[in-house]
Amino acid sequence: MPDIDVRINGIRYQDHVEPRLLLVHYLRDRLGLTGTNVGCDTSNCGACTVLVDGTGAKSCTMLAVQADGTEITTIQGLAGGEGAGAPEDWHPLQKAFNAEHGLQCGYCTPGMIMSSVDLLQRNPDPTEDEIRHGLEGNLCRCTGYQNIVKAVQAAAGELRAAGAPGAVVGGQS
C-alpha cells in the first residue's frame, strides 16, 4: 500500500492507503470529514468539491494517492483549521450562503461553496453569467440557483471590499 503525506485543513496526515481509494472516501471514511458530500459516481454533481493546492477539484474523481504532497481544504477547514469556527470566522462565502438563503437541503452547499472559492480566486468580480458558467459543474436540486448566484455576488463584494483576493490554501483564509 502506498504512503501519502498530505495536509488537510491545516493538519498533516501520513497514511497508508489502497491504490484505488478515492480521495472523497479517504476524507469521509478514513478521516471522518463527512462535510464533503457524495451525490453521484460520475463526476457530474460537484457535491464532493474540495480545494487541492487552492484549486477546486471533485474529490470523487481523484485517488487519495494523487493527493500525495498536496494541501487540501474541505468545507470543514474553510473557516480555518478543523471544525467550523464561530460565524465571524467564516469565509465570506459561508456567510453569504447562510444570509442569502443560498441553500435548502444544503447537500450541494459544501461543494458549491468550494467551487465558488475557486471561482472568486480566478475572477474576483464575476458577472452573473460568469458565476453561472463557473458553477455549471455543481448541481443543486432545491434552490433553482438564483440565491446561490446572489450569495456568490455578495461574497465577492465583501471580499473585494476587504481587499482580500479570497485565496484559501490549506485552511488559511
Added chain:
Amino acid sequence: MTRGPRIGDPAPRPDGPDKVTGRFPYSSDLRAPGMLWGAAVRSPHASARIVGIDPAPALALEGVAAVLTADDVPGRPTYGLAVADQPAFARDLVRHHGEAVAVVAAATPDLARRAARAVAVDYAPLDPLTDPAAAVTAAPLHPNGNVFRHLIVRRGDVAAAAADPDLVTVEDTYEVGRQDPAFLGLESGLAVPAADGGVDLAVSTQFLHADRDQVAASLGLAPERVRLTLAGVGGAFGGREDLTLHLHLCLLALRTGRPVGMAYDRSESFVGHVTRHPARMWYRHRATRDGTLVSVEARVLLDGGAYQSTSAAVLANACCFAAGPYRVPHALVEGWAVRTNHPPAGALRGFGIPQVCFAHESQMDALAAALGVDPVDLRRRNALAPGDALLTGQRITGTAPAVACLDAAVAHPLPAPPDDDPLRRPGGTGLATGPGDVRRGVGVAMAFKNLMYSEGLQDLSTASVRLAVDGGELVATVHCAAAEVGQGFVTLAQQIVRTELGVDRVVLRAADTSIGEAGSSSASRQSWMSGGAVAAACAGVRDEVLARVAAGRGGRGEAFALRDGEVVSRDGGLRLPLAEVVGADPVEAVRVFTHADTAPLDADGQGDAHVAFVFTAHRAVVDVDPALGSVQVVQIATGQDIGRALNPLAVTGQLEGGIAQGLGLALLEDVVTREGRVATRTFQDYLVPTALDVGDVVATLIEEPEPGAPYGAKGVGEAPTLSSIPAVVAAVRAATGRRLRRVPVRPAHVALGEDGVAPFVVPGGPAAPPGVVTGPEGPLAKPALTDPPGVAELPGGEGGA
C-alpha cells in the same frame, strides 16, 4: 437574546450555520462503533422468474455477516403506502429492473457491494409488460391485477356539447416522460438493534410514521419497538415517501445484532425509488366562437410501474384537475393507473397534476389559435374564481386568485432581446449557434392544485411545545415529527413560536416517532398542518400560563397576553416577566391539528374531495436555435398564489427551485427505459438543470389570506413546478411553430418537427380505436367518448374485461 424573526419576516434557516460549515449530519454521515454495511442484490431484468438464490459464494467472503432473502422476513412479506403489494424481497418473480432480491451485510461498504454481486441468483427472464395501454387486458403481473385504479369524472353533458355545430373543437394526444426526483442526497440510513428486541432507525425520509408502521409490520414487531428518527435529508420532492432501504437495514441489524448502515449509489438510486408517472393523454376541448369553454373530454393513462405506491391518489389528482383552473360546464374525464414491469411510480412534486397541466395548457393554446384570440385573454376569460365549481362539482369556498396570478406573470417586463454574447445563445459554450440563428419565443400557462390530502384520507399533525426557564432565560422547545427535507419547516416552527409566545430562543427537537404523527412532508401540507399543530400547541401553552397568572390574581387571566417575554394586560398597564410565571415548573402542551373533512369521490367522480387550492401562472421566454433544436431559457416570470408569505425567503426559494424542476421536465429530464430496463442511471445521461439552464426568475407573490388556513398561508411546495412546464414548451412552440406534444422536448423534436407521439390507444379497448380521423397533421385517434357506447360501458377498470 436578539429578537428573532416572526411570522412574515424573512427568516434565515436555523440549520444554515451547520450546512455552510459542513457540520450538518446527513443520513449518509451516520456511523456507529462495530457497524456493518448493507448492500442490496437487485434484479437486472424487468421481468423474470427466480429459479434459485445461492448465498454461499457471498457468505464465503471473509467479513460477510449475513445474506437475507424473502425467507428471512419475519412479518408481513410485503409493504406499501396504500396497499401492501410490494415485496420486501422478490420471492419467485421479479417485476421490475432493480427490484431487491436479497440484501447482504459486510464489514465495509466495498465488501458489501462485492458480496451482493457474489450472491448467485438464477433468473429465467420473461417478456416484460411495458405498454401501459396493454396492461388492462394483459395477464395479471400480480395477484392484485394490473389496474390500480380506473376513475371517471363526469360533469354536465358532453354529448350535448358535441352535438352543437357552432362550437370550435381542438383535439390532440400528449405524452409526459418519466421524471426522477433526483434529490442530491442519496438514500441512506443507520439501523441499531435495541436491547428490547426492537430497532432504532435513523433515515432520510418524508414520513416517519408511515415508514415505521410498514417496517414494523414486516418485522413482526409492535410499532413502538420500531423507533425512527429523521436523519439529515438531502432533498426529497416526493421520492422519499415510499420505503427504500428502511426495512432492509432493520432486518440486517436485527439478524446480525450489530448496527448496520447503508447508502445507495446514484445508479442504484435511479432504480431504487419512485419516479413521476409517465402519462399518455388524449384531450378534446370545445368552446364557443367568442372563447367560452363549453366542454372538456380527457383520457389519462398513467404508468404506475410494478407496484401501487400512491398511484390511486395520483390518478385522482390527474382526473380532478384534468381541465386546469377553468370553468368547464361539461366534462368527461376517464383515467387509468396501471401496473407494468417498469419501476414503480409514485409521488413527485405536483402529484399527478404536472402531467395533465402540460396537456390542458397545450390545449388552451391550440384553442386560442383555432379561435384566433390571445392565449392570455382566453385563459383570463375562463379562469376559475371563488364560488366556481370544479369538475368534481366542488365549489371553491376559499380564495382563487387565478386571474391575479396570470396578470402578475404577464405584467413583468420582458427581458432584453438576444444580445451579442455568444455564450448566451442556445448553442451554449460550444458556440454552435450563430448570431442570426436565434429565435425568441414567449409562452404562458396557468395551473391549480389541491393542498393537503384528499378524498377523505386521514390528515393530521401533532406537535408539542414546552416552555421552560434555563439559566434565567426562557426557552421554548418544539417537538414535531414533520420531516424537514429542505423546505424550511424548521424555520417556520421557530417563527410561529416566537410570534405566539413572544419567546426568542426556540429549540427544535429531532423529528422522531416518540411523538404522534405529523403526516408526510408532501402535498404542500406541512406549513398548514404542522404549522397549525405548532400554533395550537403554543395556544395551549399560553392558556396554561394565563391560567397560572389568573389563579394568582383571582381569576382575571383573560385580561392578559404574552408579548416579548412578558405577560401583559391588554391595555399594557400590567406586566409580569414570563420567566417568573414559568419559574421552575415548565409549561407544556401537545396538540393534534386536523382540517375540515373531505369526502370520497362518487361513481361519477363528484364530491367535495379537496380542502383548498393553490393557483399559479408562468410566462416563459426562451431562445431557440431551430436547426439544432437547442433551447436556452431566458426568463421565467410567475404570479404565485401564496395566501400569505410566512417567510418570504423560503417562499422565493420554493418558487425558484420548483420552477427549475418544471423546466427540467419540459426540456431535459427523462428516465429512458428499454424493454423495461432503466437506461439512464447517471447524471451523465439524466440531465438535471444546471445554473446555466435555469435562466432568470422574476416572481410576484399574490397574498390573499386563505380563510381557515393557519395565518392565511397556502403551501407553495408544488405549484411552481406545474405551469412552468407548459409555459416553457409554449415558448418553444412560439419560437419554432413546432407541435411538441411530448415532454421533455428533445432537440430532435424541435429540429425535425416529429415529436414521436402515437395516437392514443384506449386501455383495454380495441387495438385500433374506432373513428380514426385524419387531421391536418396526420392521423389522430378519435376515441368514442361522446359517441355510444358511453364511457361506463367501455371495457377496462377494476372489474373490466
